[in-house]
Amino acid sequence: MSCSSQKPPPPCLSKPAEPYQPTGSTATAVRSPRALLSDAEFNGVMHTVLDNNPGMEASLSARIVVDALAFLATAAGTQRGLVPSRVVDEGWHALVLHTALYQALCARLGGFIHHVPERPDPGNRDHGSVERTVAAIEAAGYTVDADLWRGPEDSLVTVAASCQHSQPDGPIVIIPKPKG
DSSP states (O other): OOGGGSOOOOOOSSOOOOOOOOTTOOTTSOOOGGGGSOHHHHHHHHHHHHHHSTTOOHHHHHHHHHHHHHHHHHHHTOSSOOOOOHHHHHHHHHHHHSHHHHHHHHHHHTSEEEEOOOOOOGGGOOTTHHHHHHHHHHHTTOOOOGGGSOOTTOOSSOOSOOOOOOOTTSSEEEESOOOO
16 A cells, blocks of 8 residues: 555644745855755764665765755745655655754745655656656756666665655645745
8 A cells, every 4th residue: 555645644733934045045056955954963864874774985875965955945945746866765764764853954944844655666657757856956056966866767876765756746745835
C-alpha cells in the first residue's frame, strides 16, 4: 500500500513565520541555501547523512544537504508539485530526523513541509518531475548540483534512501499553502 494515499495532516494553528529572504539579495544574486542553518546545525544534519551512508565522503554529504535545503526553500514558496531526486531526498530525510531544527527551518520558510514517502515504483514515475523541480530551484535563485539530480535509475551517487517521489501532487504537503 502506498503511503501517498494517506490524508494530509490537519493545518497548523500557529501563524507561520515570514518566508525566508536572504538579506541584501537582488534578483540576479545567487541565493545560498547553506545560510539557512548555523554551522552546528548543518554539521549535525551532514553527519546524519554520513551515518546513514557508511563510506560516503563528507564533501558529498555536505553537497546533498545543501541541495536538500535549496529544494525545501523552493518548495515552501510554490504551490507547484516539486519532487526531490532520490539523492537529494536523503538530505531531506536527514533534516526531518532533526525534528526541532526542521520545525524551526520550516517556520522560517513560511510553512511546515510534510514529507510523504512513496515506495519506488518505476511504472509510477513522472520522468519530467525532477527536471521541473530543478528548473524551479534555479528560477528561485539557487544553483543545483547536477550530479545529485539524476533519475532514480542512475547510480552515480548511491544513498540509503529508498523513497521515490514521482507524482507532482504527492511528495510534499505545505501547511499553510503558499500564496500565489
